[in-house]
Structure formats: C-alpha cells, structure tokens
Amino acid sequence: MVVRALRDEGVKYIYGYPGGALLHVYDALFQQDDVQHVLVRHEQAATHMADAYARATGKAGVALVTSGPGATNAVTGIATAFTDSIPMVVITGQVMSHLIGEDAFQETDMLGISRPIVKHNFSVQRAEDIPSTIKKAFYIAQSGRPGPVVVDIPKDMTTPTDRFPYEYPKSVKLRSYNPISRGHSGQIRKAVDMLLQARRPVIYTGGGIVIGDASAELTELAKLLNFPVTNTLMGLGGYPGTDRQFLGMLGMHGSYEANMAMHHADLILAVGARFDDRVTNATDKFCPTARIIHIDIDPASISKTIRADVPIVGPSKVVLEEMVSLVKESTKKPDAAAIDSWWKQIDEWRGRHGGHYRTDDSELMKPQQVIEMLSKVTNGDAFVCSDVGQHQMFAAQYYKFNKPNRWINSGGLGTMGFGFPAAMGVKMNFPDADVACVTGEGSIQMNIQELSTCKQYDIPVKILCLNNQSLGMVRQWQDMNYESRHSQSYMKSLPDFVKLVEAYGHVGMKVDKYADLEGAMREAFALKDRLVFMDIAVDPYEHVYPMQVPRGSMRDMWLSKTERT
Amino acid sequence: MRHIISVLLENEPGALSRVVGLFSQRNYNIESLTVAPTEDATLSRLTVTTIGNDRVVEQITKQLNKLIDVVKVVDLSEGDHIERELMMIKLKANGQMRAEIKRTCDIFRGQIIDVTPNTYTVQLIGASDKLDAFIASLGNMASIMEVVRSGVSGIARGEKVLSL
Numbered sequence: 249m250v251v252r253a254l255r256d257e258g259v260k261y262i263y264g265y266p267g268g269a270l271l272h273v274y275d276a277l278f279q280q281d282d283v284q285h286v287l288v289r290h291e292q293a294a295t296h297m298a299d300a301y302a303r304a305t306g307k308a309g310v311a312l313v314t315s316g317p318g319a320t321n322a323v324t325g326i327a328t329a330f331t332d333s334i335p336m337v338v339i340t341g342q343v344m345s346h347l348i349g350e351d352a353f354q355e356t357d358m359l360g361i362s363r364p365i366v367k368h369n370f371s372v373q374r375a376e377d378i379p380s381t382i383k384k385a386f387y388i389a390q391s392g393r394p395g396p397v398v399v400d401i402p403k404d405m406t407t408p409t410d411r412f413p414y415e416y417p418k419s420v421k422l423r424s425y426n427p428i429s430r431g432h433s434g435q436i437r438k439a440v441d442m443l444l445q446a447r448r449p450v451i452y453t454g455g456g457i458v459i460g461d462a463s464a465e466l467t468e469l470a471k472l473l474n475f476p477v478t479n480t481l482m483g484l485g486g487y488p489g490t491d492r493q494f495l496g497m498l499g500m501h502g503s504y505e506a507n508m509a510m511h512h513a514d515l516i517l518a519v520g521a522r523f524d525d526r527v528t529n530a531t532d533k534f535c536p537t538a539r540i541i542h543i544d545i546d547p548a549s550i551s552k553t554i555r556a557d558v559p560i561v562g563p564s565k566v567v568l569e570e571m572v573s574l575v576k577e578s579t580k581k582p583d584a585a586a587i588d589s590w591w592k593q594i595d596e597w598r599g600r601h602g603g604h605y606r607t608d609d610s611e612l613m614k615p616q617q618v619i620e621m622l623s624k625v626t627n628g629d630a631f632v633c634s635d636v637g638q639h640q641m642f643a644a645q646y647y648k649f650n651k652p653n654r655w656i657n658s659g660g661l662g663t664m665g666f667g668f669p670a671a672m673g674v675k676m677n678f679p680d681a682d683v684a685c686v687t688g689e690g691s692i693q694m695n696i697q698e699l700s701t702c703k704q705y706d707i708p709v710k711i712l713c714l715n716n717q718s719l720g721m722v723r724q725w726q727d728m729n730y731e732s733r734h735s736q737s738y739m740k741s742l743p744d745f746v747k748l749v750e751a752y753g754h755v756g757m758k759v760d761k762y763a764d765l766e767g768a769m770r771e772a773f774a775l776k777d778r779l780v781f782m783d784i785a786v787d788p789y790e791h792v793y794p795m796q797v798p799r800g801s802m803r804d805m806w807l808s809k810t811e812r813t
Numbered sequence: 814m815r816h817i818i819s820v821l822l823e824n825e826p827g828a829l830s831r832v833v834g835l836f837s838q839r840n841y842n843i844e845s846l847t848v849a850p851t852e853d854a855t856l857s858r859l860t861v862t863t864i865g866n867d868r869v870v871e872q873i874t875k876q877l878n879k880l881i882d883v884v885k886v887v888d889l890s891e892g893d894h895i896e897r898e899l900m901m902i903k904l905k906a907n908g909q910m911r912a913e914i915k916r917t918c919d920i921f922r923g924q925i926i927d928v929t930p931n932t933y934t935v936q937l938i939g940a941s942d943k944l945d946a947f948i949a950s951l952g953n954m955a956s957i958m959e960v961v962r963s964g965v966s967g968i969a970r971g972e973k974v975l976s977l
Contacts, residue, residue: 359827364838368881371826388881423977424823424884548875551868 267314269341295325456520665694
C-alpha cells in the first residue's frame with residue numbers, strides 16, 4: 249500500500265536505504281517498476297537528494313529509511329529541509345506495534361525525535377490508513393509554508409498477507425489546517441500606496457519567492473517601479489542576477505551596495521524572507537529610517553524579529569500579482585526624480601566596492617576566480633549545489649543566477665555534506681542540465697561515500713572542490729576574533745582526491761594554476777556522462793568579504809582584511 | 814504580563830507533546846497547563862498560562878496556530894474572562910488550631926473534604942491569586958503537608974465561545 253500510494257501520488261524516484269522494519273515495503277518495491285528506488289550509502293544523503301529535488305522542482309521529494317539508526321541518520325536532512333521550508337515526505341520504518349515502547353531492536357521514538365524539526369509527523373496506527381496518511385503528508389508538506397513531514401510506519405502495518413481495500417484519496421481536507429490562499433486586499437492597497445510614495449525603496453526577497461514560484465511577478469513589479477532588489481542567500485535566482493536593478497545578496501556576507509541601500513532605505517518591501525539574524529545584524533540598529541512592508545505566507549514570520557508596519561499574510565505569488573495590477577491601474581506614479589537620485593547613490597556605492605577582490609597579492613588561485621569561471625563556463629545556467637562554508641558564500645556572491653530554483657544550498661541550517669547529495673538529486677531529475685557541486689575539502693568528506701551511489705546509478709555531476717586545506721570559514725573567524733589561533737580548523741591528512749574518485753570509478757582532475765582552470769572546467773563539463781571531481785587548490789588565506797561587524801547595523805562591514813566602513 | 818491561552822486541539826496521540834514541545838523548543842515559559850477532552854470526544858481543550866511581553870505572546874499564539882493539530886487558539890486575557898483553579902491542600906490540624914483553620918477555610922469558601930484526627934484536607938476553587946492568598950493566610954496556624962493544584966482553566970465572559 250505504501251508503494252501504491254507513492255505511485256498514485258506521481259512519485260518517480262525515492263531515495264532510501266533498507267532495513268528490518270522496511271523489508272515488506274522493499275519487497276513491494278521490487279515487484280513493480282513505477283517507483284524507482286535509489287540506494288544511497290548513508291541515509292543523510294537520501295534526505296538531501298529528496299530535498300534538492302524539491303528545491304529544484306517545488307514538489308515534495310521522498311526519502312525512505314528504516315527504524316532506529318536509519319531514522320536518526322535522516323534527522324540532519326529533515327532539519328535541513330525544515331529550516332529552509334522545503335517540502336519533503338520522509339517515510340520511516342518502525343518496529344512492530346506491539347514492541348513499541350519496549351526498547352526493541354532498532355527502535356527509536358521517531359515521532360519524538362523529529363517533532364521539533366518537522367512541519368508535521370504521523371504514526372500509522374491502522375494499515376488501512378496508509379493511503380490517506382500518505383496523501384495528507386504530501387498535502388501538508390507542499391501547501392502553505394512548505395516543510396518536511398515524517399510518516400512513521402510500524403512493520404506490522406505493511407504485512408503483505410494482510411489485505412485491505414485500497415483507495416488513494418484525490419484530495420484531503422483537515423479542519424485544523426487551512427493554508428491561506430490570498431492576501432488581505434486592504435493591506436495590499438495600503439502597501440502599494442506606500443510603494444508609490446517611496447523615495448529610497450529596497451525590495452528584499454528570500455526563499456519564499458523561489459519556493460513560492462513568484463520570480464516572474466517579483467521581476468515585473470520591480471521593473472514597473474524601477475526599484476532595487478536584493479536577495480537573501482535562500483532567495484538567489486528569485487531575481488535575475490545580471491540585471492541592473494539587482495544589488496546582490498544582503499546580510500553578513502552581502503554586497504556593500506545591498507547593505508548600504510538597506511540601511512539608508514525609507515521603505516523596505518520584504519517578500520518571503522524572515523529577517524534572519526544573518527541578514528539583519530543587530531536588530532535594534534536595523535534600517536533606522538525604513539518603514540517595512542512584510543509579505544509572508546507564515547504569519548509567525550511577520551514581526552518575529554523586526555516589526556512590520558504593514559503585514560500581509562499570503563502566498564508571495566498571489567500577493568505580488570495583485571500588487572502589479574494595482575500599480576498598473578494606479579494614477580499615481582513613483583517619484584521618478586527621487587528614484588533617480590536614489591539610483592545615483594546606489595551606483596556610487598556599487599562603483600566603490602562592487603564585488604572586488606584582490607588577485608595580485610599571491611600566486612595562488614582565488615576561490616572567487618573559480619566561481620566566476622564556473623559562471624562563465626556554464627553561462628549562469630547551471631544548477632549550483634553548494635556545501636557550507638567560505639565556498640558557499642563565494643558561490644552566492646560570484647555566480648550570477650538568472651533563474652530561480654538553480655541555487656541549491658543549505659541556507660538556514662548550514663549543513664556541511666549537503667551539496668554533493670543535493671547535486672545528485674538534481675542531476676537524476678534533470679539529466680540534461682549542467683549540475684555542479686561547489687564544495688570544500690571539509691564538506692565533501694561528510695558525504696563522500698555517495699561517490700559509490702553515483703557509480704551505481706550513473707549520476708554524472710561535476711564536483712568543484714575548492715581546496716584550501718582548512719575549514720575556511722572557521723579559520724576566518726579565528727583570524728578575525730581569536731588572534732589567528734587555528735584551533736582544529738586545519739586538516740593535516742587530506743586524501744589524494746583524484747586517486748580516491750578514480751577508485752570509485754570516476755574522473756579526477758587536479759588544478760593548481762589559474763591558467764589551467766578554464767580548460768579543465770570546460771573539459772569536465774564536456775564529459776557529459778562522467779562524474780568529474782575537480783580538486784582545485786585555492787588560496788588558503790582568503791577571507792570572505794564584505795563581512796558585517798558583529799552587533800553593528802547593516803552598513804557596518806569589513807570590506808577587506810584592512811578596510812572597514 | 815501573565816496570559817491565559819486557550820487551545821482547541823485534535824484529541825490525537827502526540828498532540829499534547831507538540832504543544833508542550835513548542836514551549837520548551839522556543840524558550841517560552843509555562844506557568845500552568847491543563848488539558849482534557851471536550852463534549853466532542855475528538856477535541857481536547859487545553860489552557861496554558863504563560864508570562865511574556867506582547868511580542869512573545871503574539872509569537873506563542875502564532876506558533877501554536879501553526880501546529881497542524883491545533884484547531885483554534887485564543888488569548889483569553891485579551892478580553893473579559895473567568896479563570897478558575899482547583900486546589901487540594903492537606904494540613905496538619907490538631908488541638909485548638911482546628912477551629913481556627915476551619916474558620917479561615919470558611920472565609921475563603923473552601924470545603925474540608927477529608928478529615929483525620931490530625932489532618933484536614935481542604936478543597937478550594939478560585940482564581941490563582943485567591944489560592945495563593947489562602948496559603949499565605951494560613952501563616953503559622955497550620956503546617957502544610959501537601960498541595961495539589963490543577964492549573965488554570967478559563968472561559969470567556971458573555972457570548973463569546975471557543976468552538977469549531
């Protein structure tokens with residue numbers, strides 16, 4: 249019934265790992281061809297693959313893991329999806345009902361463990377409830393503010409000799425859960441009036457644009473108004489990265505112009521963003537002159553850290569659509585002179601510090617150069633799946649994302665080991681697209697066992713390992729805050745990655761000169777049907793800048809090792 | 814400020830743990846908690862008293878509303894309401910103090926619901942501060958052996974109701 253329900257939900261791939269509690273389900277999988285199972289090497293990777301599929305398509309990914317350690321291994325992946333509001337259904341096996349609570353072999357209380365990191369979880373109590381429970385799980389995961397849902401199924405619920413009438417519901421209704429479908433018109437009108445009067449506006453958008461499929465509406469509104477747009481880490485791709493009106497990312501490692509514009513703005517239109525601490529810096533110094541319009545599908549995100557002057561609860565796509573038509577209908581127009589002088593100011597900031605880094609102070613390749621090369625070689629069109637650390641920030645800053653759903657990273661939880669399985673999940677579902685995993689020698693080793701899965705299923709992702717021989721982001725903080733005491737941030741025994749990937753049957757490349765980079769990268773992407781691991785030696789001393797000064801305002805930034813605003 | 818939040822909850826296994834978990838996970842405080850099924854067996858009514866500023870309480874109600882099992886949430890302290898708590902208190906009561914305790918009990922409209930030669934068990938119903946006042950008024954008169962309090966339950970005054 250589990251497999252049939254997944255088939256009827258239209259699931260093509262599930263990612264998982266078998267075990268005792270799931271043997272009935274795996275036997276059912278074996279006897280059909282509609283739902284294809286991908287055997288990972290560690291359950292964490294299964295959840296990241298399912299998660300990345302959801303990030304790239306907007307539809308819930310599915311992971312299947314057994315009870316006990318299988319389920320606990322999935323916890324990091326569930327939390328990763330939860331923090332970034334990614335729809336996912338995780339089916340966990342459980343020991344037989346009569347053994348629950350008796351500390352049985354491979355028993356853990358998965359409902360209890362997962363409770364704080366799921367949108368909802370279910371325990372199947374009666375086998376005949378399996379189809380409706382799975383339907384509810386998908387409905388909850390994908391509607392409203394999306395998130396992961398765990399369905400815990402005791403082994404005796406899947407006994408093949410027990411037969412039940414099967415019917416997969418077309419839709420479900422829950423009296424206690426009614427996701428909002430549109431925003432309050434009065435509030436939207438009020439917001440549009442404010443937009444048309446703004447003199448120094450900034451549109452600040454997050455993952456809600458990407459997962460809410462509102463990129464086109466956002467772009468139309470920004471173009472109509474000629475307002476600057478900045479994206480959060482999760483929101484990159486929500487607005488075209490090469491457009492003149494795009495200021496880059498904002499926040500801790502945001503661009504100089506984005507952070508300066510935010511600080512001096514008189515109106516901020518926040519859409520699908522949650523004023524996270526990595527964005528706002530000190531909340532009491534945040535954007536002192538700005539009034540704030542906040543659109544979010546989750547009322548709890550509004551006025552959580554920063555009070556909104558005009559809160560609008562609703563799906564970003566629908567609300568922005570309504571705003572666009574109101575702006576078009578309105579007899580009022582934005583104050584062109586004020587907006588022009590605002591742009592002059594922004595362009596001046598942009599000219600002063602727009603994305604500069606030094607290449608002259610050492611022979612070593614800069615990580616930023618690698619990302620810029622990737623952007624060039626793939627025409628800004630690749631799926632870029634990132635791990636966590638300095639390379640992630642460089643990718644966010646220097647890759648020019650022109651399309652949504654192409655930048656796949658663990659933004660909220662910051663899960664090292666995410667990037668590689670994520671790239672695998674995307675590549676399996678978009679076999680013709682270029683899929684790059686940008687990683688470091690630290691992150692990649694957290695899920696490197698998946699090289700084996702890639703061999704089994706021929707998943708030809710391209711791995712760009714920015715190898716600085718240290719945990720770069722930790723090291724940077726140690727340089728800045730701990731007088732360069734590099735406590736445990738240096739890895740003394742790195743493997744020979746080229747030999748390692750060759751042992752798994754893939755292609756390895758080592759690049760240590762910038763002159764060789766373009767040729768090697770083009771060669772790697774030309775090898776369409778092979779996984780290529782590029783071990784790229786980069787400057788181990790490089791820091792990510794700008795970097796906001798802790799407890800400061802948006803505009804307080806380090807711009808290099810020696811310059812501060 | 815102290816708030817009384819009333820929640821209508823699906824009477825499902827695990828639903829209560831989601832509510833309690835939410836409070837500890839997000840560092841909200843629980844002063845008291847009561848829960849029992851309603852006249853509709855599929856629904857439980859839960860009352861939680863908490864202390865926090867307006868922003869925190871706003872977050873609490875929003876976060877509670879987000880839980881899938883939560884059907885409705887209302888902050889009773891926003892309007893006129895009645896709150897009651899039940900206390901059973903076992904006191905050492907012998908000699909001449911027995912009469913004195915009985916008098917105090919009458920003043921608070923408490924009832925003595927169990928008696929032994931050396932003890933009284935008193936039942937008292939009222940707002941939490943009344944129960945506190947009773948305990949304080951006992952002073953040195955009687956030594957307290959045991960206190961059981963139910964936690965606060967509340968209901969809105971007038972025609973307002975919290976139901977489906």
